[in-house]
Amino acid sequence: MIAPPLFPLLSSIIFLPLLGAIVIAFVNEINLAKKIAVITASLELILTLLILFSFNNLNGDFQWQEKYSWISTLHADFMLGVDGISVLFLPMSALLTLITIVASWNSVQNLTRLHFALLLVLESVTLGVFTALDFLLFFLFWEATLPPIFFLIGLWGIGAQRRAAALKYTLTMLCGGVPLLFAIIMLAINHAEKMGGDLSFSFPLLLQTPMDNHTQTIVFLLLVLGFAVKAPLAPFHTWLPTVVMEAPTQLTALLTGLKLGAFGLLRFALPLAPNAAHQYGWLLALLGAVTLVYAALIALQQSNLRQLLAYLSISHVGLVIVGIASLNAQAVQGAVFQLLNFSIIASCLMLIAGFMQQRLGSTELIHLGGLAKVVPRLTVLFFLFALASIGIPLSSGFPAELLLLIGVLKNHLGLGIIGLCGAILGAAAILLFMRKAFWAAILHEPVKQLQDLRPRELWLLTVPVLLVLLLGVCPALVLDTTNETVQVWLSRFR
Numbered sequence: 001m002i003a004p005p006l007f008p009l010l011s012s013i014i015f016l017p018l019l020g021a022i023v024i025a026f027v028n029e030i031n032l033a034k035k036i037a038v039i040t041a042s043l044e045l046i047l048t049l050l051i052l053f054s055f056n057n058l059n060g061d062f063q064w065q066e067k068y069s070w071i072s073t074l075h076a077d078f079m080l081g082v083d084g085i086s087v088l089f090l091p092m093s094a095l096l097t098l099i100t101i102v103a104s105w106n107s108v109q110n111l112t113r114l115h116f117a118l119l120l121v122l123e124s125v126t127l128g129v130f131t132a133l134d135f136l137l138f139f140l141f142w143e144a145t146l147p148p149i150f151f152l153i154g155l156w157g158i159g160a161q162r163r164a165a166a167l168k169y170t171l172t173m174l175c176g177g178v179p180l181l182f183a184i185i186m187l188a189i190n191h192a193e194k195m196g197g198d199l200s201f202s203f204p205l206l207l208q209t210p211m212d213n214h215t216q217t218i219v220f221l222l223l224v225l226g227f228a229v230k231a232p233l234a235p236f237h238t239w240l241p242t243v244v245m246e247a248p249t250q251l252t253a254l255l256t257g258l259k260l261g262a263f264g265l266l267r268f269a270l271p272l273a274p275n276a277a278h279q280y281g282w283l284l285a286l287l288g289a290v291t292l293v294y295a296a297l298i299a300l301q302q303s304n305l306r307q308l309l310a311y312l313s314i315s316h317v318g319l320v321i322v323g324i325a326s327l328n329a330q331a332v333q334g335a336v337f338q339l340l341n342f343s344i345i346a347s348c349l350m351l352i353a354g355f356m357q358q359r360l361g362s363t364e365l366i367h368l369g370g371l372a373k374v375v376p377r378l379t380v381l382f383f384l385f386a387l388a389s390i391g392i393p394l395s396s397g398f399p400a401e402l403l404l405l406i407g408v409l410k411n412h413l414g415l416g417i418i419g420l421c422g423a424i425l426g427a428a429a430i431l432l433f434m435r436k437a438f439w440a441a442i443l444h445e446p447v448k449q450l451q452d453l454r455p456r457e458l459w460l461l462t463v464p465v466l467l468v469l470l471l472g473v474c475p476a477l478v479l480d481t482t483n484e485t486v487q488v489w490l491s492r493f494r
Helices: 009-025 030-053 089-103 112-131 135-144 146-156 162-195 203-208 213-230 239-246 249-257 260-272 274-300 305-326 329-360 376-389 397-411 413-438 455-473 476-491
Strands: 063-071 076-082
Touching: 009 030, 009 063, 009 076, 009 089, 009 112, 030 089, 030 112, 076 112, 076 135, 089 112, 089 249, 089 329, 089 455, 112 135, 112 146, 112 260, 135 146, 135 162, 135 203, 135 260, 146 162, 146 249, 162 203, 162 213, 162 239, 203 260, 213 260, 213 274, 239 249, 239 305, 249 305, 249 329, 260 274, 260 305, 260 329, 274 305, 274 413, 305 329, 305 397, 305 413, 329 376, 329 397, 329 455, 329 476, 376 397, 376 413, 376 455, 397 413, 397 455, 455 476
Parallel strands: none
Antiparallel strands: 063 076
16 A cells, blocks of 8 residues: 655646636636736646655655545556656646746737636646556546647637647547557456456556566557557657647647657556567667658758648657667667657747747748848747757757667667668758748848847746756756666566
C-alpha cells in the first residue's frame, strides 16, 4: 500500500486548473476572468516547481506517489507519481500554459471566458497524462484532451476550414485511441492470467508482470500505433499541418510544444514490452528516420511560416523517436532533453509566427520580406529560437541534439548519418526561409507599417529565451534529474 505524501501535490496540480475553469464559468466580467486564469496558471507553475525542487535526483523510481480507489470492480485506481523523466514536463507544461494564456489576452474577442476556461482544462488533463500511473487513468486523461482541443480549434480558429480541421483532429485521435485501449485491456488480462488474481491497470505492477513474446509483440505494436498517431509520425502526421493552419496560434503552440505521443512511447510502449522492443526496435527507428527526413524535405518546400514550423516539428519528433529506439543512455537522455526543448523552442517560434499573423493577416513568404529592418526585437527573438532549434552551441538545443546523435551513432552508424542529414535539412529549411522573410528587400507597404513586439509580448518571450540559454550553458540541470531514471528505464532491456 502506497503511503500518501504529507500534501497531495500531484492531485492539486490536476484539480487546481479545473477549479479555476469552474470559477471562470461563474464570473461575468471578462477582465476578471482573464486575471483568474493568469493567477491559476501562475499558482500551477509554482506548485510544479515545488515538485521539481523537492524531487530526489538520486532515486530513479516514482516519487510523490498517490493512490486512491477509483473503479473498484475493475481494480483501477486514481494513482499518480513522477520520476526523473516525467517530473521536468510538469513545470514546462505549466509555463507554456501561462505563456499561451497571456498571449491570448487581447486576441480573443468572442466567448472569452470559455476560451480561458478550456485552456485551463487542457492544462489539467495534460498534467494528468504526465503523472498517471494507472494505465486506465492515463487513457482517461489521454482522451480527455480531445474535447477542449476540438472546441478551441472550431470556435477560435483563424482559418476558413477550422471546423473541418477540428473534426479531422478529433477523429484521427479517436482512431489512434482504439489500439491503445486494446493494448491496455490485453495488459490487464495478462496480469490476471499470469499472477492468478484480478485485473490490474497499475503501471508499476504491469512492469513486473511476465509476458510471453507473442503477447509482447502484439502489445508493443498496438502501443506504437496508438502513440505514433499523436506524436505524430509519418504517415499519421497529416493532421498537424492542417491544424496549424486553421487553429488559433496559442493552441498550435501547445500542440507543437507538448509531444504527448512521443512521451507515451517512452513511458509505456518500450518498458512494458522490452523483448518486443529489442526485436522490433528497427521498426520504430525506421518510422522515426522516415519521418525525420520526409518532413524536413517537405519543410524545404514550404512558403508559409506556420506550415514550415509544423513540418520541422514533425521532423524533430522523428529524430527523438530514433533516439528512443537506440536504447542507450546518451540517446534516451538526449531524446528527453529534446522533448523538453519542444515545450520552449517550438512553442515560442509558433507564438512569434502568430504575432506576425495578427499584424499582417498572413505568414506567407510572398507577404513578408525585410522584417529585420522594421521589427528588430521580433527578428532577434525569432533568430535566437531558430538557432536553438537547430542545435547551435550555448543553446539548450545543442546538448540535447549532441547527446541524441552520439547515442544513435553508437548504436547504428547508418541511422546516425540519417539523423545528421535530417538535422542539416531542417536547419537549411528554417535558415533559407529566414533569409527571405527577414533580410530580403521590403516589397509590400503593410510590412513598412508593421509594429514591433509590444512590452507584454517581449516579456512573454524573454523568460523562455533565458531558459534556453541557461539549459544550454548548464545542461546538468536536466541531465542530473533524468540520469537515474534513465538507468532504471534501460535496465528493463538488459
